[in-house]
Amino acid sequence: MTLAEVNLSIAGPELFLLGMTFVIMLVDLFGDENKRAGRLYYGTLLTLALVAVYVFVIAAATPRFAFNNMFVADQMSTILKVSLLIGVGVLLVYSRGYLQTRKLFTGEFVLLMLFATLGMMVMVSANHFISLYLGLEILALSTYTMVALNRDSATSTEAAMKYFILGALASGMLLYGMSMIYGATGSLDVSIIAKTIELSRANDPLITFGLVFVVSGLAFKLGVVPFHMWVPDVYEGAPTPMAMFIGSASKIAAFGFLVRILGDALAGASNDWQGMLVILAVASLAVGNIIAIAQTNIKRMLAYSTISHMGFLLLGILAGTKSGYAASMFYIVTYALTSLGAFGIILLLSREGFEADKIDDLKGLNQRSPWVAFMMMVIMFSMAGIPPFVGFFAKLSVLEAVLNVGYTWLVVYAVMMSVIGAYYYLRIVKLMYMDDPVDTTPIVAGRVMRATLTVNTLTVLLLGLLPGAGLMGLCLAAIQRSL
Amino acid sequence: MQTSSYILSLAIWVPIVVGVLVLFLYRDEQKSAARWVALIGSLMGLAVTLPLWVWFDNGTAAMQFVQKASWIARYNIHYALGVDGISMLFILLNSFTTVLVIIAAWQVINEKVSQYLAAFLIMSGLINGVFAATDAILFYLFFEAMLIPMFLIIGVWGGPRRVYAAVKFFLYTLLGSLLMLAALIYLYNVTNGSFDIVDFQRVPLGLTAQTLIFFAFFASFAVKVPMWPVHTWLPDAHVEAPTGGSVVLAAITLKIGAYGFLRFNLPIAPDASQALSGFMIALSLIAVIYIGLVALAQSDMKKLVAYSSISHMGFVTLGFFIFNTQGVEGGLVQMISHGFISAAMFLSIGVLYDRVHSREISAYGGVVNTMPKFAFFAVFFAMANSGLPGTSGFVGEFMVILGAMKVNFWYAFAAATTLILGAAYTLWMVKRVIFGDIANENVRALVDLNAREMVMLTALALLVLLMGVYPQPFTEVMHVSVDALLKHVALGKLN
Numbered sequence: 001m002t003l004a005e006v007n008l009s010i011a012g013p014e015l016f017l018l019g020m021t022f023v024i025m026l027v028d029l030f031g032d033e034n035k036r037a038g039r040l041y042y043g044t045l046l047t048l049a050l051v052a053v054y055v056f057v058i059a060a061a062t063p064r065f066a067f068n069n070m071f072v073a074d075q076m077s078t079i080l081k082v083s084l085l086i087g088v089g090v091l092l093v094y095s096r097g098y099l100q101t102r103k104l105f106t107g108e109f110v111l112l113m114l115f116a117t118l119g120m121m122v123m124v125s126a127n128h129f130i131s132l133y134l135g136l137e138i139l140a141l142s143t144y145t146m147v148a149l150n151r152d153s154a155t156s157t158e159a160a161m162k163y164f165i166l167g168a169l170a171s172g173m174l175l176y177g178m179s180m181i182y183g184a185t186g187s188l189d190v191s192i193i194a195k196t197i198e199l200s201r202a203n204d205p206l207i208t209f210g211l212v213f214v215v216s217g218l219a220f221k222l223g224v225v226p227f228h229m230w231v232p233d234v235y236e237g238a239p240t241p242m243a244m245f246i247g248s249a250s251k252i253a254a255f256g257f258l259v260r261i262l263g264d265a266l267a268g269a270s271n272d273w274q275g276m277l278v279i280l281a282v283a284s285l286a287v288g289n290i291i292a293i294a295q296t297n298i299k300r301m302l303a304y305s306t307i308s309h310m311g312f313l314l315l316g317i318l319a320g321t322k323s324g325y326a327a328s329m330f331y332i333v334t335y336a337l338t339s340l341g342a343f344g345i346i347l348l349l350s351r352e353g354f355e356a357d358k359i360d361d362l363k364g365l366n367q368r369s370p371w372v373a374f375m376m377m378v379i380m381f382s383m384a385g386i387p388p389f390v391g392f393f394a395k396l397s398v399l400e401a402v403l404n405v406g407y408t409w410l411v412v413y414a415v416m417m418s419v420i421g422a423y424y425y426l427r428i429v430k431l432m433y434m435d436d437p438v439d440t441t442p443i444v445a446g447r448v449m450r451a452t453l454t455v456n457t458l459t460v461l462l463l464g465l466l467p468g469a470g471l472m473g474l475c476l477a478a479i480q481r482s483l
Numbered sequence: 484m485q486t487s488s489y490i491l492s493l494a495i496w497v498p499i500v501v502g503v504l505v506l507f508l509y510r511d512e513q514k515s516a517a518r519w520v521a522l523i524g525s526l527m528g529l530a531v532t533l534p535l536w537v538w539f540d541n542g543t544a545a546m547q548f549v550q551k552a553s554w555i556a557r558y559n560i561h562y563a564l565g566v567d568g569i570s571m572l573f574i575l576l577n578s579f580t581t582v583l584v585i586i587a588a589w590q591v592i593n594e595k596v597s598q599y600l601a602a603f604l605i606m607s608g609l610i611n612g613v614f615a616a617t618d619a620i621l622f623y624l625f626f627e628a629m630l631i632p633m634f635l636i637i638g639v640w641g642g643p644r645r646v647y648a649a650v651k652f653f654l655y656t657l658l659g660s661l662l663m664l665a666a667l668i669y670l671y672n673v674t675n676g677s678f679d680i681v682d683f684q685r686v687p688l689g690l691t692a693q694t695l696i697f698f699a700f701f702a703s704f705a706v707k708v709p710m711w712p713v714h715t716w717l718p719d720a721h722v723e724a725p726t727g728g729s730v731v732l733a734a735i736t737l738k739i740g741a742y743g744f745l746r747f748n749l750p751i752a753p754d755a756s757q758a759l760s761g762f763m764i765a766l767s768l769i770a771v772i773y774i775g776l777v778a779l780a781q782s783d784m785k786k787l788v789a790y791s792s793i794s795h796m797g798f799v800t801l802g803f804f805i806f807n808t809q810g811v812e813g814g815l816v817q818m819i820s821h822g823f824i825s826a827a828m829f830l831s832i833g834v835l836y837d838r839v840h841s842r843e844i845s846a847y848g849g850v851v852n853t854m855p856k857f858a859f860f861a862v863f864f865a866m867a868n869s870g871l872p873g874t875s876g877f878v879g880e881f882m883v884i885l886g887a888m889k890v891n892f893w894y895a896f897a898a899a900t901t902l903i904l905g906a907a908y909t910l911w912m913v914k915r916v917i918f919g920d921i922a923n924e925n926v927r928a929l930v931d932l933n934a935r936e937m938v939m940l941t942a943l944a945l946l947v948l949l950m951g952v953y954p955q956p957f958t959e960v961m962h963v964s965v966d967a968l969l970k971h972v973a974l975g976k977l978n
Contacts, residue, residue: 366639370598381631386657387624393555396620396668400558403668411668415661422657426634426650434638434646472557 010066020047021114028107052085070128075478080124087249095241116142124256129188147238159237170220177213190265197268225283235303244343248336255332277318284311285417316398324401326476331394364437375457384425390463488548491564493531502604521600529578544967563618568964581607584727606632641723648723659703666699684750693755707740711770721789726833733825753972763804770797775904802883813882820875827943848922853929869906875950
């Protein structure tokens with residue numbers, strides 16, 4: 001294979017990111033302590049921006065392959081990559097202050113974050129079970145370490161331990177399932193597997209058996225019921241920025257992963273996985289929404305909220321149609337956006353020695369800062385799926401896709417669960433607007449952070465008012481051209 | 484009308500934009516600026532709706548003042564507005580009520596003034612949107628978004644149990660509307676990808692599908708109306724809401740439920756509506772009689788008026804489901820009349836509450852001695868509430884009873900008991916609060932109406948009287964639209 005056949009330029013952004021990561025790693029070794037943090041911060045932001053531009057510039061309408069079909073750059077991967085790069089950038093802006101006051105804004109954090117980003121980019125662009133797995137592990141190993149970054153904190157370490165053990169188990173299951181599919185089809189290439197299954201092997205028990213393991217592994221990674229046990233503990237134990245990372249950018253990558261495996265490689269076996277996803281979605285919507293009500297820690301509450309949102313995401317995927325995948329894609333991108341906002345506000349309220357992670361810490365926020373309270377309200381209503389915020393249109397498109405394939409009962413069930421879900425989002429609004437503050441420390445935050453948070457919130461509102469102006473149609477077009 | 488009209492867009496966006504402006508005046512020292520901006524905004528909001536009345540064409544049942552633009556191309560959703568004889572009056576009613584509410588808050592609300600006024604202005608725009616939307620998703624958007632300001636109004640400025648009432652209000656209405664959303668998506672699939680309400684009304688549907696759709700919409704609108712037995716959120720919300728909140732709830736948001744029946748249930752599921760008319764009539768009559776009796780037993784003035792609202796709304800739904808012109812028009816007239824009267828009743832109670840800070844009937848007595856002007860208005864509105872001929876309360880009730888008589892004597896008979904019950908609970912309250920000797924020191928210290936309160940109550944009294952004496956301008960507007968609707972329902976969708 002010559003270099004031209006490898007088609008390196010398709011994977012240019014990933015290679016560039018890798019190179020920049022090494023540069024930043026080296027730069028971190030020099031200079032005095034005080035200057036380093038700023039250099040890391042701006043260097044990373046610049047890298048992310050450049051990579052995003054690069055991804056955008058080389059984007060093409062038709063899928064292009066590299067590394068002997070192991071890697072694909074198509075419209076879906078372009079949109080997902082740009083969103084997750086923006087997500088990571090916003091995350092860095094939000095978490096800088098938090099991490100600096102806790103002395104965690106170090107070279108290690110930045111590097112791990114960059115490696116995780118690289119892993120995510122590989123995940124959404126992989127067209128081969130090996131490269132999929134490779135991307136997943138780059139992401140996972142970086143994330144385990146980031147969760148444990150606060151070495152002196154026992155809860156943090158415990159969360160990392162739990163995450164690592166369960167994550168490793170899930171990876172094992174996934175790999176086992178993949179090996180069975182390899183046995184049945186004789187290939188690890190997504191396109192070849194898809195063709196083989198479609199032609200001859202749709203009812204092969206070996207594939208069904210492998211599918212069970214693959215779906216279980218994916219369910220672990222997504223954190224859907226009954227494989228969700230790690231989610232609340234990790235959210236609560238991890239430093240807030242890491243929880244934010246798991247709840248936003250990494251979910252975008254997980255969606256790409258899911259679609260590549262189920263929607264592309266195993267599309268021919270959709271009858272088998274549809275039923276499995278129905279069970280996972282039904283259970284996630286129930287457990288996520290109901291248990292969230294009982295939480296007193298806002299990070300745990302958001303963890304259960306994520307579980308229920310992942311249930312909704314699965315609804316779109318289990319429809320098994322292109323409009324279903326497109327709906328889920330819109331859902332995950334907008335969910336990541338809202339989730340960033342929610343964690344951003346928690347970070348905004350936290351300060352040295354104070355995590356702002358109790359629900360009661362939000363009491364009377366409207367009296368302390370009407371604008372912050374308003375932003376949180378927008379985010380909560382969006383998560384609850386109330387129009388005119390974007391969460392409503394995300395839910396609408398998923399429900400439409402599900403109803404279109406005839407699962408009327410599932411739609412009715414999902415809306416019932418949304419009402420239960422609305423209660424705990426509403427409770428946050430109630431605390432902010434209708435209770436008196438217990439904590440009256442003035443809210444201090446950098447101008448950049450405030451501005452970013454404002455833009456973030458206004459996007460939630462604006463995408464709600466004009467979802468068709470771009471993203472919704474873009475997702476559909478991307479899915480149609482990519483699968 | 485073929486050309487695009489922007490009047491409805493103005494009716495929606497003027498209050499919202501002014502509301503957002505007011506929101507930015509949130510510092511406490513800018514109270515009076517916020518009030519003036521809000522008042523001017525609400526007057527502007529009212530002014531932009533007046534052309535609807537002036538240029539309205541009574542001769543057609545088609546949508547007028549139409550504006551249509553593609554909004555979400557992916558799902559063929561349009562920003563489509565338009566009014567017909569059924570919806571037009573409610574936009575005026577709503578814009579008018581908003582002015583009253585802003586005036587009512589003038590000296591009363593002193594905390595978070597700008598947020599309070601902004602909430603009302605934004606809600607006013609959203610409610611206009613509900614009545615003007617001719618695209619189902621746009622309708623749904625306004626319908627739901629309206630809950631947010633109302634939730635805050637009840638929860639932040641309400642009485643002691645405000646939080647409970649606010650959450651109950653929100654979840655109750657959300658459950659109903661989400662089921663409606665499922666029905667809307669179903670209809671979208673049946674019509675091959677359209678969210679236009681007119682397409683929904685045209686598409687043929689089997690009886691089973693119609694019945695399911697009927698109940699999905701019913702879940703949403705019955706809660707809003709509210710019909711017995713899903714009315715229990717209303718007394719809580721009414722009692723705990725600040726005066727302005729109660730006024731808007733009673734005068735406008737209840738009407739949205741009834742409007743929904745006319746816009747969705749009847750035309751989209753006509754055969755199911757007819758098949759289930761007995762059920763609907765039974766619920767309506769239970770509301771009229773049973774809730775009337777419940778009202779009789781109340782010791783809290785606001786609760787009494789709240790139950791009276793439910794009872795009166797029972798009349799409206801009764802009128803709709805007897806399927807004749809008098810019934811439907813009577814129901815509509817009743818809705819508008821009740822908008823005026825209930826607003827007046829809640830404002831009157833607000834007048835007393837601001838002075839004495841009690842809503843208990845027993846805390847008053849002999850108010851006429853210290854507040855003669857107020858007593859005049861209170862007695863007048865009480866009479867209107869119990870349906871005295873010459874007031875607007877009479878017209879609607881009379882038409883509905885007349886319509887019911889054509890269908891079944893006993894419906895009419897049962898409905899007519901409201902004339903007795905309504906008079907009983909309203910006048911008995913008036914007797915205990917207004918007349919008699921001065922009951923206590925609080926009453927002795929009362930000061931009569933000030934200019935602000937005079938303006939509000941006089942305006943309402945004139946409208947009640949006008950509509951009572953000369954209802955024709957109101958019925959003229961709705962006549963053609965109602966006839967077209969009834970023809971459509973009679974035709975059905977099955978063949």
